[in-house]
Amino acid sequence: MSGSPTLKVAIAGASGRMGRMLIEAVQAADDCVLAGALDVPGSPALGHDATAFLGRASGVAITADLGAGLAGAEVLIDFTRPEGTLAHLAACRDHGVRAVIGTTGFTDEQKAEIAEHARHIPIVLAPNMSVGVNVVLKLLDMAARALSEGYDIEIIEAHHRHKVDAPSGTALKMGEVVANALGRDLKACAVYGREGVTGERDPSTIGFATVRGGDIVGDHTVLFAGTGERIEITHKSASRVTYAQGSLRAARFLADKPHGLFGMDDVLGLA
Numbered sequence: 001m002s003g004s005p006t007l008k009v010a011i012a013g014a015s016g017r018m019g020r021m022l023i024e025a026v027q028a029a030d031d032c033v034l035a036g037a038l039d040v041p042g043s044p045a046l047g048h049d050a051t052a053f054l055g056r057a058s059g060v061a062i063t064a065d066l067g068a069g070l071a072g073a074e075v076l077i078d079f080t081r082p083e084g085t086l087a088h089l090a091a092c093r094d095h096g097v098r099a100v101i102g103t104t105g106f107t108d109e110q111k112a113e114i115a116e117h118a119r120h121i122p123i124v125l126a127p128n129m130s131v132g133v134n135v136v137l138k139l140l141d142m143a144a145r146a147l148s149e150g151y152d153i154e155i156i157e158a159h160h161r162h163k164v165d166a167p168s169g170t171a172l173k174m175g176e177v178v179a180n181a182l183g184r185d186l187k188a189c190a191v192y193g194r195e196g197v198t199g200e201r202d203p204s205t206i207g208f209a210t211v212r213g214g215d216i217v218g219d220h221t222v223l224f225a226g227t228g229e230r231i232e233i234t235h236k237s238a239s240r241v242t243y244a245q246g247s248l249r250a251a252r253f254l255a256d257k258p259h260g261l262f263g264m265d266d267v268l269g270l271a
């Protein structure tokens with residue numbers, strides 16, 4: 001009896017922190033094969049074997065040529081930057097390649113562009129691919145509804161010194177979940193940091209605090225601060241492996257989808 005068919009996976013941002021983690025995960029998975037590796041024009045990694053960092057050869061060279069990188073692929077996993085992801089998605093659409101997007105920091109206009117691409121190809125877009133964070137999002141919906149009166153809500157996140165966007169995509173998603181549960185508009189009620197004489201806290205706001213330092217993989221806490229008690233819901237990532245494994249689950253999930261925009265809640269059956 002034959003096993004599951006092999007999924008041909010291309011990785012964008014192949015020399016990045018997540019790119020390398022994903023390449024290693026694809027190589028280790030019985031049902032996946034590395035079919036392409038993309039990086040940004042000018043990257044010193046171009047032309048190198050995609051698994052050279054593991055001390056072995058895959059036969060897949062890292063390229064900035066989107067057509068060449070996607071030619072043999074069924075799905076692209078992209079953890080890069082918003083402008084890179086959008087260029088990659090246009091190429092995915094041209095080549096009929098499915099896409100898993102982990103990149104964060106998109107503007108509303110860029111998110112609308114992604115939704116437009118998803119009318120033609122299937123896409124999973126999620127600011128956090130870990131199972132744990134996606135379960136936490138469900139817990140937050142429940143907590144926010146139950147603590148809707150008398151609790152001030154603050155979202156605190158910490159990441160490594162190299163992270164370029166703030167607050168993290170995950171923190172913003174947590175804010176959206178909480179705001180939706182409370183019938184608030186996050187754009188209207190978010191407070192991003194405080195300084196000087198701020199006045200007393202407005203109870204309708206959702207505050208965000210960002211910490212950057214060292215090699216912190218990713219910590220998120222949502223604090224519900226009431227009178228005489230506080231509730232903290234925390235998730236801590238100890239390794240990027242959890243994001244890579246979630247991304248492969250998302251890639252497998254897309255195998256039978258003709259088009260559409262999905263989240264990790266769809267992938268994990270939490271929607």
Ligand SMILES: NC(=O)C1=CN([C@@H]2O[C@H](COP(=O)(O)OP(=O)(O)OC[C@H]3O[C@@H](n4cnc5c(N)ncnc54)[C@H](OP(=O)(O)O)[C@@H]3O)[C@@H](O)[C@H]2O)C=CC1
Nearest residue numbers: 013015016017018040079080084102103104127128129243
């Ligand atoms: N959804 C999730 O679960 C997770 C999401 N992320 C997100 O993934 C993204 C990448 O994170 P991380 O791997 O740490 O970042 P890195 O900077 O380590 O890697 C990014 C990679 O993308 C490349 N790149 C940069 N700009 C472009 C571009 N315009 N076009 C194509 N490629 C480009 C970089 O090349 P070069 O180095 O040469 O610039 C690098 O190879 C971030 O947005 C981060 O927030 C991260 C972890 C988990």
Ligand SMILES: O=C(O)C1=N[C@H](C(=O)O)C[C@H](O)C1
Nearest residue numbers: 104127128163168169170218
């Ligand atoms: O840049 C990172 O590292 C991470 N980015 C994602 C985010 O912005 O939420 C997910 C995770 O926290 C790691």
